[in-house]
Amino acid sequence: xxxxxxxxxxxxxxxxxxxxxxxxxxxxxxxxxxxxxxxxxxxxxxxxxxxxxxxxxxxxxxxxxxxxxxxxxxxxxxxxxxxxxxxxxxxxxxxxxxxxxxxxxxxxxxxxxxxxxxxxxxxxxxxxxxxxxxxxxxxxxxxxxxxxxxxxxxxxxxxxxxxxxxxxxxxxxxxxxxxxxxxxxxxxxxxxxxxxxxxxxxxxxxxxxxxxxxxxxxxxxxxxxxxxxxxxxxxxxxxxxxxxxxxxxxxxxxxxxxxxxxxxxxxxxxxxxxxxxxxxxxxxxxxxxxxxxxxxxxxxxxxxxxxxxxxxxxxxxxxxxxxxxxxxxxxxxxxxxxxxxxxxxxxxxxxxxxxxxxxxxxxxxxxxxxxxxxxxxxxxxxxxxxxxxxxxxxxxxxxxxxxxxxxxxxxxxxxxxxxxxxxxxxxxxxxxxxxxxxxxxxxxxxxxxxxxxxxxxxxxxxxxxx
Ligand SMILES: NC(=O)C1=CN([C@@H]2O[C@H](COP(=O)(O)OP(=O)(O)OC[C@H]3O[C@@H](n4cnc5c(N)ncnc54)[C@H](O)[C@@H]3O)[C@@H](O)[C@H]2O)C=CC1
Ligand SMILES: O=C(O)[C@H]1O[C@H](OP(=O)(O)OP(=O)(O)OC[C@H]2O[C@@H](n3ccc(=O)[nH]c3=O)[C@H](O)[C@@H]2O)[C@H](O)[C@@H](O)[C@@H]1O
Numbered sequence: 155x156x157x158x159x160x161x162x163x164x165x166x167x168x169x170x171x172x173x174x175x176x177x178x179x180x181x182x183x184x185x186x187x188x189x190x191x192x193x194x195x196x197x198x199x200x201x202x203x204x205x206x207x208x209x210x211x212x213x214x215x216x217x218x219x220x221x222x223x224x225x226x227x228x229x230x231x232x233x234x235x236x237x238x239x240x241x242x243x244x245x246x247x248x249x250x251x252x253x254x255x256x257x258x259x260x261x262x263x264x265x266x267x268x269x270x271x272x273x274x275x276x277x278x279x280x281x282x283x284x285x286x287x288x289x290x291x292x293x294x295x296x297x298x299x300x301x302x303x304x305x306x307x308x309x310x311x312x313x314x315x316x317x318x319x320x321x322x323x324x325x326x327x328x329x330x331x332x333x334x335x336x337x338x339x340x341x342x343x344x345x346x347x348x349x350x351x352x353x354x355x356x357x358x359x360x361x362x363x364x365x366x367x368x369x370x371x372x373x374x375x376x377x378x379x380x381x382x383x384x385x386x387x388x389x390x391x392x393x394x395x396x397x398x399x400x401x402x403x404x405x406x407x408x409x410x411x412x413x414x415x416x417x418x419x420x421x422x423x424x425x426x427x428x429x430x431x432x433x434x435x436x437x438x439x440x441x442x443x444x445x446x447x448x449x450x451x452x453x454x455x456x457x458x459x460x461x462x463x464x465x466x467x468x469x470x471x472x473x474x475x476x477x478x479x480x481x482x483x484x485x486x487x488x489x490x491x492x493x494x495x496x497x498x499x500x501x502x503x504x505x506x507x508x509x510x511x512x513x514x515x516x517x518x519x520x521x522x523x524x525x526x527x528x529x530x531x532x533x534x535x536x537x538x539x540x541x542x543x544x545x546x547x548x549x550x551x552x553x554x555x556x557x558x559x560x561x562x563x564x565x566x567x568x569x570x571x572x573x574x575x576x577x578x579x580x581x582x583x584x585x586x587x588x589x590x591x592x593x594x595x596x597x598x599x600x601x602x603x604x605x606x607x608x609x610x611x612x613x614x615x616x617x618x619x620x
């Protein structure tokens with residue numbers, strides 16, 4: 155009889171936490187230990203206030219935690235007990251040295267491989283869950299093989315495709331599970347875990363490099379759709395076409411499909427930009443500059459869209475927002491998450507602060523500390539140090555409120571940055587009364603009823619509508 159699978163996952167972040175919670179939830183016979191170097195994160199996973207806000211996640215965690223799901227900082231202990239180790243640590247864009255601003259920083263992944271090698275005293279399947287450049291498995295395998303313990307390691311690639319805000323549904327009902335590897339026994343051992351709830355026909359087996367590259371490619375294609383429709387939104391504004399109507403019309407073509415065609419202030423999130431930059435870097439590395447430039451345009455267009463939005467605010471408000479109060483509705487990079495990484499809101503707030511606006515931010519899930527940290531990081535730039543003037547702007551011109559209405563009170567404009575459901579559900583007559591006139595609304599998500607707002611007296615500007 156084959157040995158019972160016991161899992162250890164290194165990295166208890168947005169992917170490691172929810173993914174392992176779902177495996178433990180669906181596989182009561184498998185022990186799952188999730189470890190992290192950050193004791194605060196582990197403490198939060200063991201509390202009622204999880205570090206990741208995701209609809210439905212708490213119930214999944216609660217049912218498995220204490221049964222077969224454990225969050226711990228005991229890295230050596232969890233590795234020793236396991237026969238399958240997932241690496242689910244962050245792989246941010248490098249900010250220094252060779253490939254700075256493009257290549258993925260693989261420092262944390264390499265450290266995980268070294269830690270697994272150091273503490274393993276029995277054979278293990280090592281699963282890359284993090285998103286990695288193609289051929290990383292080769293380096294991971296070499297590091298593991300350099301251990302003198304005689305332990306055998308089989309490296310698999312098993313990228314994650316969940317989207318934040320819908321992680322529980324995505325994990326419960328994935329379009330596919332992708333497993334790349336060259337050891338069939340190891341591949342089937344991992345497939346058996348997923349087969350507890352995912353039909354076998356949705357489990358795709360490929361070679362290692364196809365699997366690693368498919369993850370980068372999937373994110374590049376998704377981001378490309380958003381940049382494509384955002385490019386068209388600029389043309390719609392110039393011509394009188396309506397981007398939602400255009401998206402609706404082209405989305406009915408079954409070859410194009412309706413999803414991921416929502417024009418917006420620009421995509422955010424920790425991965426789209428990072429993964430495309432990584433793809434661009436790989437193409438350059440392999441001597442394919444035309445391919446690199448092709449994909450880089452997706453990022454160029456996204457930067458343009460964010461900048462275009464803040465410029466439009468300034469232009470429409472009589473070319474100055476200096477000392478004007480602007481309510482920012484939403485700071486997370488999309489609804490139903492507390493994640494702000496690369497959120498378009500950070501860039502737009504930076505631009506408005508540089509124009510000396512006073513901004514009042516409301517987001518139902520993002521804290522004042524997080525907002526300050528994000529703005530400080532972006533405004534300080536590569537040197538990491540704020541000038542005195544920037545510090546003053548951050549501390550005097552940024553306020554965080556506890557409701558959308560409070561943010562709009564006395565404001566000259568509202569800018570919708572995240573599509574939280576509650577924003578379309580406001581008492582706009584009363585909000586209009588409380589604002590300076592003319593009262594502007596810049597809907598960066600096209601979630602508000604433009605006719606209703608216009609009837610209430612607002613000057614409304616939507617994406618891709620003139
Ligand atoms: N956030 C998302 O929705 C998705 C992310 N991914 C990929 O998954 C990977 C992880 O992303 P996130 O979970 O968002 O990152 P994250 O930053 O939320 O979590 C990573 C965690 O790893 C921990 N860590 C770092 N080094 C460690 C070590 N040596 N031992 C133990 N723990 C360590 C960190 O303390 C952190 O808590 C990335 O490669 C990302 O591209 C893939 C699909 C979706
Ligand atoms: O590798 C990852 O991290 C993940 O990246 C994305 O997931 P995520 O970034 O969580 O969320 P998305 O729903 O993809 O949205 C990304 C950004 O694009 C924006 N977006 C998305 C769709 C759309 O039509 N328009 C649009 O502006 C969203 O508002 C958000 O800012 C992918 O959808 C996941 O499959 C992938 O696993």
